[in-house]
Amino acid sequence: MPDTANPAPMNAPSRRKFRREGEERRRQDLIEATLDSVAEHGLQGATLRTIALRAGVTAGLIRHYFPGKEELLQEAYTTLVGRMTEQAKAALVMEDASPRQRLAAFITANLNAPIIDARVFSLWATFIGRANADPALAHAHREGYLGFRNEVEAVVADVLAAERRKADASQLRHHAIAINAIIDGLWIEGCLAGEMFSPGELAAIGIRAVEAELGLAPPKHDPEP
Amino acid sequence: MPDTANPAPMNAPSRRKFRREGEERRRQDLIEATLDSVAEHGLQGATLRTIALRAGVTAGLIRHYFPGKEELLQEAYTTLVGRMTEQAKAALVMEDASPRQRLAAFITANLNAPIIDARVFSLWATFIGRANADPALAHAHREGYLGFRNEVEAVVADVLAAERRKADASQLRHHAIAINAIIDGLWIEGCLAGEMFSPGELAAIGIRAVEAELGLAPPKHDPEP
DNA sequence: AGTCTATTTATACACTTGCACAACAAGGCC
C-alpha cells in the first residue's frame, strides 16, 4: 500500500475532499465518535485526533463546533445519560397492564439488551469515576438516579395499592432504594459478565427479588386440572 | 515567592537531598501515590510526574522500580482489588454467632465505612471502565466477584440450614446473585451520595431486602406484655 | 457562471508525556 491514499496522479499538494454536513448532524456525529473513543480507549485515549478520525473529519473541525475538549466531553456525557434514562423509563409506559405486570416489565427491560450493554457500562463507569472530582458529573448522576428512583417509587405505590396494602412514605422510599439497588447490581453483573447468565436469568432473579422485597405472594403456576 | 525553593545561599547547582528507603517501602509508597493520583485526577491525570511528586520523589525513580507506567498501574489495581475483597470478607469471620447474625453483620460491614468510601469507588469505577478493553482487568474483576459470591452463597446455605429449609444448588446460586446485587447496588449509592442516607439506613435497607429474598420471617420486636 | 460565506482542512506552536541515560550521593562495608 502506498503511503498516500491520495489517488491524484501528480504530487500536487492537493487537499482532502470533504462534504459539508448539516450542523446538527455533524455535532451528533462528533458526540457519537467521542463516546466510541471513550468506550474503547478510556478518557485518556479519547484525543481530539482519535475522535476526529472516527468521525471522518480532521481534528481542527472540532473547535468549530465545540469551544474545547472539555465541553465536547460534557455534551457527550449529557447525551449518554439522557439516552440511558430515556430507555430505562420507556418500559413503564404500558397502558392496560396491571401494576405488577408493569413492574415486572420494567425490570425485564432493564436487565436485557439494549440496556445490558458492555459499551454503555464502560462509558458509565469511566464517567462516574470522575464524579468525586467533578461536581457537574455528580449532579448529573444524582438527577438521573433520583428520577429513576421516583419512577420506581410510583410503580411500587401502584402495586401496593392494587394489593390493598398501605405503606407510608418512609416504607415506600426504602422499597424504592432497595429495588433500585437490585436492578443496578444485576445490571452491572450482566454488563460485566453477561455470558455467565442464561438469557432471561437475570430478569427472573430480579423479578423474584423485587417481589420478595415487596412481600408479594409468588405467582401461581398453571394449576393442574 | 522565589522561583526556587532551594534555600542554598549560593546558586551552586546543588541537588535535592534524598533518603534511601527500603525497596518494599518505596514500591508501596509509589503504588499508594498512584492510587491517590488516579482517584483524584483519573487515569489521564495520573502522570509519572504527578505520581512521583505525590510520593515525594522524582519521576525518574519510578523506572527503577517498575518497567513502565503500564505495570505500575496494573500493580496498583491488583493492590486495590486485594484490599477491597479482604475488607469485605473480614466481616464474615465471626465465631460463635448464628448464621443469620453473621449474614447481617456481613451486610452491615459492607454498607458502612470504610467499605463505603468515595475514593475507593472512584478507583473501582475508573479501572472497571477499562475492563472491556483489557482482559486482565476483566479477569481480575471476575475472580473477585466470584470469590465474593461464593462467600455469600456459603453463608446463605448456613442460614437456610439453620432454618431447616432445603435449597438446591440452583436456588442457592440465584439467592447469592440477588444478594450480591443488593449489596453492590446499595454500595454504589452509598459511595456516590452517602449524605442522602442517614447513618445505618443503607445497612438496614440491605438487611431487610436480603432477609426478604431468603424468605426469613421478620425478627420480632420486643413483644408488649 | 460568478460571488460569497462559513464549513473544513492543514499547519504551526507551546506544552506535556513516557522513557532513556548520565551524573551523583547515601549508606553499608572494609
Next chain:
DNA sequence: GGCCTTGTTGTGCAAGTGTATAAATAGACT
C-alpha cells in the same frame, strides 16, 4: 576514614497533546 554499590536525581528527547489561525473549497444564492 575511604570505597563501592545502587538508589536517586536531573536533563534530554521524540512523540503526542490541545489550541490557534491561515488557507482552501463546497455549496447556496443571484
